[in-house]
Amino acid sequence: MKILVLNCGSSSLKYQLIDMDNEEVLAKGLCERIGIAGSKLTHKAEGKDDYSLETDMPDHSVAVKLVFDALTDEKHGVVNSVDEIGAVGHRVLHGGTKFTESIVVNDEVKKVIRECFDLGPLHNPANLMGIEACEKVVPGKKNVAVFDTTFGMSLPEKAYFYAIPTEYYEKYGIRRYGFHGTSHTFVSHETIKFGGLDPEKAKVIVCHLGNGASISASIGGKGVDTSMGLTPLEGLIMGTRSGDIDPAAVQFIANHENKSVDDVLNILNKKSGILGMSGVSSDFRDVEKAAQEGNHMAEVALQAFRYRVAKYIGAYAAAMNGVDAIAFTAGVGENDIKARKLIVEEYLGYLGAKIDDERNNVRGKEALISADDSKVKIYLIPTNEELAIARDTLRLI
Ligand code: ADP
Numbered sequence: 001m002k003i004l005v006l007n008c009g010s011s012s013l014k015y016q017l018i019d020m021d022n023e024e025v026l027a028k029g030l031c032e033r034i035g036i037a038g039s040k041l042t043h044k045a046e047g048k049d050d051y052s053l054e055t056d057m058p059d060h061s062v063a064v065k066l067v068f069d070a071l072t073d074e075k076h077g078v079v080n081s082v083d084e085i086g087a088v089g090h091r092v093l094h095g096g097t098k099f100t101e102s103i104v105v106n107d108e109v110k111k112v113i114r115e116c117f118d119l120g121p122l123h124n125p126a127n128l129m130g131i132e133a134c135e136k137v138v139p140g141k142k143n144v145a146v147f148d149t150t151f152g153m154s155l156p157e158k159a160y161f162y163a164i165p166t167e168y169y170e171k172y173g174i175r176r177y178g179f180h181g182t183s184h185t186f187v188s189h190e191t192i193k194f195g196g197l198d199p200e201k202a203k204v205i206v207c208h209l210g211n212g213a214s215i216s217a218s219i220g221g222k223g224v225d226t227s228m229g230l231t232p233l234e235g236l237i238m239g240t241r242s243g244d245i246d247p248a249a250v251q252f253i254a255n256h257e258n259k260s261v262d263d264v265l266n267i268l269n270k271k272s273g274i275l276g277m278s279g280v281s282s283d284f285r286d287v288e289k290a291a292q293e294g295n296h297m298a299e300v301a302l303q304a305f306r307y308r309v310a311k312y313i314g315a316y317a318a319a320m321n322g323v324d325a326i327a328f329t330a331g332v333g334e335n336d337i338k339a340r341k342l343i344v345e346e347y348l349g350y351l352g353a354k355i356d357d358e359r360n361n362v363r364g365k366e367a368l369i370s371a372d373d374s375k376v377k378i379y380l381i382p383t384n385e386e387l388a389i390a391r392d393t394l395r396l397i
Contacts, residue, residue, distance in 0.1 A: 089393030151181030
């Protein structure tokens, strides 16, 4: 059976068509810079020439249509018709307290995904658009929602409770959920496998550094802590999100700028992070270029990003009373050689962590990047949320 996996991010849509008989990827691709000038689809299919298309993608539904066109295209496609696609698995950001497991989509599931828009304002709307676009293009096909909040369900109470009156947890389920859960589960298990670490006891920190960024601590692949919270706003500095901030700043900005709390949260979600600090872009490559050209705040934004990552690594090493391995993953983690080097060299010497420059000169494939005498193993482990989602989808249908 062939499963299509859609992973709609804030500014990107990744897809894979996977033959589940052998878990081989038949075609995969990426729509980049959705909603930003210069949108591009890149499509790679087994046995076919690579194909790319630069065209406007104002929103995710336009991107989904382009994906189906590419998959069924006479020249670049891998299926004759959409009938050959057995089901579609969707990465969905937030399942609230209702969904602690993946589930086949029905009207009730869509309703809950919609109810969680305020908890995942950058992703849940895009995820739902992806589901509804599939319902139109491949009617009758099952859609499965795989939630990013599942990894956070194993956190101990001391990690997921906020220090606010407990009634808000009881009434509204206000707690830390964590996101990128599919990625943290997959990468922590893959790190253990690739590194030959103890499958029960290995203490692993996964740095998922992309446009959205989060970091997790796990023991034997089981989540112990994770940096995102009730929403994906908490934690690291991201492309457009502030990450951790004193909540009193929300009140201060609202009062002085005559804005509502919603307005300010919108700024923290969509206009902050490296975009807000640098004033240049949410894309790390653009900000790095600006920093090289002497833009001071672009340089400060990148320094602050690395500093925040390092502070969380320190916190999680303490939370687990040790760390065996650190894994870098996602767009920045898999490609930004300099960021990986600087995070380790500037901040992690006290852990005995040492990067090996030659090994670190790698992008997008599993690799050990620490020196032989490093006390902590450091890896590049590409995330494969698509395969994890496809497995769940197959299991559920
Ligand atoms: P998301 O899925 O949250 O949209 P990704 O994991 O796809 O994010 O990561 C996107 C980010 O990765 C972009 O900000 C992009 O700048 C960054 N990135 C990709 N390649 C590189 C590179 N070679 N150097 C630095 N950053 C990169």
